[in-house]
Amino acid sequence: MKVATIGTSFITEWFLTAVEQNEGVECIAIHSRSEAKGKALADKFHVGKVYTNVDEMLCDEQIDTVYVASPNALHYDYALQALEADKNVICEKPFTSTTAELDHLTEVAKARKLFLFEAIVTVHMPNFKTIQEHIEELGKLRMVQCNFSQYSSRYDKFLAGENPNIFNPEFSGGALGDLNIYNIHFTMKLFGKPKHAQYFPNIAENGIDTSGVLILDYGSFKSVCVACKDSRSKNSVQIQGENGYLYIESESSKCDNVSMHINDSETLLSVEQNPIALYYELGDFIKIINAKDYDTCYEMLKYSRDVLDVVEHARKAAGIVFKADSRTI
Structure with missing residues (x-):
């Protein structure tokens, strides 16, 4: 190549x-x-x-x-x-x-x-594939929680009145597509397309989401996807089932440090991964x-299209408008 x-x-x-x-x-x-x-x-x-x-x-x-x-x-x-x-x-x-x-x-x-x-690293990571192999051990699922928060290196400039691409609706920026996209891919690759999705963003004066919470509704369980470019947090993922929970001590993009917790027993599932996720x-x-x-x-294109469909509908319903929305293809 x-x-x-x-x-x-x-x-x-x-x-x-x-x-x-x-x-x-x-x-x-x-x-x-x-x-x-x-x-x-x-x-x-x-x-x-x-x-x-x-x-x-x-x-x-x-x-x-x-x-x-x-x-x-x-x-x-x-x-x-x-x-x-x-x-x-x-x-x-x-x-x-x-x-x-x-x-x-x-x-x-x-x-x-x-x-x-x-190019979405999450679904290609060895530890993600390990999670796919063990997810049924949790029994009936009840809740998924994903938090990927990272104070943007461009946020201070944005607060000072500049208009970096990543915080500009004309350049299709925002937290939903930049960081929460990893949480959405993590959830949808495991569980498919949700029955409903709703986005609750923090929207700046220019109309862009600097952070937000996306809720993916699967009927019997929910996935709560949090992403912030305006604040910091300890990033993690947790999948809760009636038999126990699976915990990832990292952002959903890399799936580092995966452990399974059934009753009072903890099993480490992680394998060593290349730090260059790509x-x-x-x-x-x-x-x-x-x-x-x-x-x-x-097949991968169809899956990516499903993810983008969820993102686009949730974004528009939350009132976030991109310049590209008015484009005729």
Whole structure:
């Protein structure tokens, strides 16, 4: 796999580290609107080409896959350009701003026999797969609690009157899509689509959610998903059943330190995981592409679409409006 990246944030650095650690993949080009930033990143990870024009990069026939880690609102545009240039696409979470955007990307990918993936580390982690194997031991489920709170490095600037992308409705920002998306993926990969979802956000003056609580209703049990970009907390996940509870002593994205508690007995379920969480998702994508396993890719797309559908409906019902909502696809 010959990869090019779009974006120069910290998550792109994590992805490039995952590239270095996986076999069968090489990053050969970096795109950045800033040549200086692109060159600095390329030098750090020994990447040979830097492009400031995305069209020129997509004409590079050596590239077969594009990793998109741009601001959220630009995911659709860059992914569509890459697909139309006959490149496979790995797109950072949240996949797109709306289901209409994702539906169009899926249509194009299938028509061109290309692979399209959402980069969401949670569901690829070894400990998450261990949780899937043991969840039935809890008996009838009653409650799921997920808290992923992280004081944003850009929040002080936002309070000072600046408008960083992650707190800007025009760029599809906010806590629901940035952090709570991990809690939603954690819950929905285990239990499927809820019967109902309702979001209770803390909304800033510009209309963006800086934190909030999403409740996923499964009838006989509920999942309470908390995410904050305006405050800190001890992150954890707890799944409660009538036989006991499962506890994760970390945010839902990484699923570190998993323990099962049945009656008065505690069983540690964790395995050692690579601290670069993107290592696992990239490894899975490489296997799927090499095997030309379109069926698995399409199953993953359907699942990602279900997640985005829940997020979009909950966001709109809470009164959070993105610029992308008025876009005609």
